[in-house]
Amino acid sequence: MKRVINFMGIRRVAFAVTLLLTLVSLASLAVRGLNFGLDFTGGTLIELNYERPVELSSVRTKLGAAGYGDALVQSFGATTDVLVRLQGDDPQLGEKVASALRQSASDNPVTVKRVEYVGPAVGEELRDQGGLGMLLALGAILVYVAFRFQWKFGCGAVLSLFHDVIVALGVFSFFQIPFDLTVLAAVLAVIGYSLNDTIVVFDRIRENFRLLRKVELVENINISTTQTLLRTVATSVSTLLAVLALMLFGGEALWGFSLALFIGVLAGTYSSVYIANLTLIWLKLTRDDLIPAAVEEAETDLRP
Known part of the structure; x- marks a missing residue:
């Protein structure tokens, strides 16, 4: 043995x-x-679409400068699609985020594809x-x-x-x-x-x-x-x-x-x-x- x-x-x-x-x-x-993440605590999910590929780090920086420092930013399929997760239940939050990004990057237009809210319950x-x-x-x-x-x-x-x-x-x-x-x-x-x-x-x-x-x-x-x-x-x-x-x-x-x-x-x-x-x-x-x-x-x- x-x-x-x-x-x-x-x-x-x-x-x-x-x-x-x-x-x-x-x-x-x-x-x-x-x-716990937004899946468990509730929050808003925003899907954005850029005209050209965008770096996630630059999106995080721009959101932080606009007052959304706690935003979770990740790619979603193509390099032009970005998913942003935020605390809050404001129905206008998606447009506010897109507006903040448009002001800081007018050379790469961004549109909101969908906004979903997950309630705390x-x-x-x-x-x-x-x-x-x-x-x-x-x-x-x-x-x-x-x-x-x-x-x-x-x-x-x-x-x-x-x-x-x-x-x-x-x-x-x-x-x-x-x-x-x-x-x-x-x-x-x-x-x-x-x-x-x-x-x-x-x-x-x-x-x-x-x-x-x-x-x-x-x-x-x-x-x-x-x-x-x-x-x-x-x-x-x-x-x-x-x-x-x-x-x-x-x-x-x-x-x-x-x-x-x-x-x-x-x-x-x-x-x-x-x-x-x-x-x-x-x-x-x-x-x-x-x-x-x-x-x-x-x-x-x-x-x-």
Whole structure:
């Protein structure tokens, strides 16, 4: 057998790091909260069309000089289309913004294509539904893993996913990075990604309980994690490279989405190795939990 890495040898250090990150994230969420974007708080969305391509930085500068420094400016399809998001419910806000831009750039005419207002009630409903969706996803995962493996595995998977979500939300809260629907979508995607990694390790642990009958749980976890390490590293690195490309070249519209994915992939890789496996140790998973004694005796009798 190839060399086995003693992952669980530093499990106390890993637990301390996990506890610290989780507490800091929860404290930040409780004290600072999330910096909800217009999708959740309500506001006005203005789509502008320029006659010629325009730089987003120049649009932001002109809006700031006109008193709209909090405006979120991003490209929308073609380089001549710009999307502006602003707080406020003034029905004339779109024309006021376009007028301010026309005065500062008469050489590149701009027209208003559409103006939409998202009320705070709608934003609050989106926020509540998004939180409920995450809770339902975690509950469904608990039921699935408990049915597919065993309830102790289900607890490990949910604790692992809970850590990933809390850490990602904690980073957005601590640095007050805008949290909108695209970030929420990334957090939900992280749940699926992290679960996939965890299931691979769990499946190998269950298999090794049958193959390595004299191996204790901690050693089984070390062996199983080592056996799946190459697959985990390859998947995580390739995903991080793709997400990093989005962060660097995706523009402002995809920055929050890609950042949440980047944090989630890192946290998910870590939690699949430590948090999920540590939960199995805390709950004292045994061979009998997966292989009833009668079945094990029957398998032994059938061996030559």
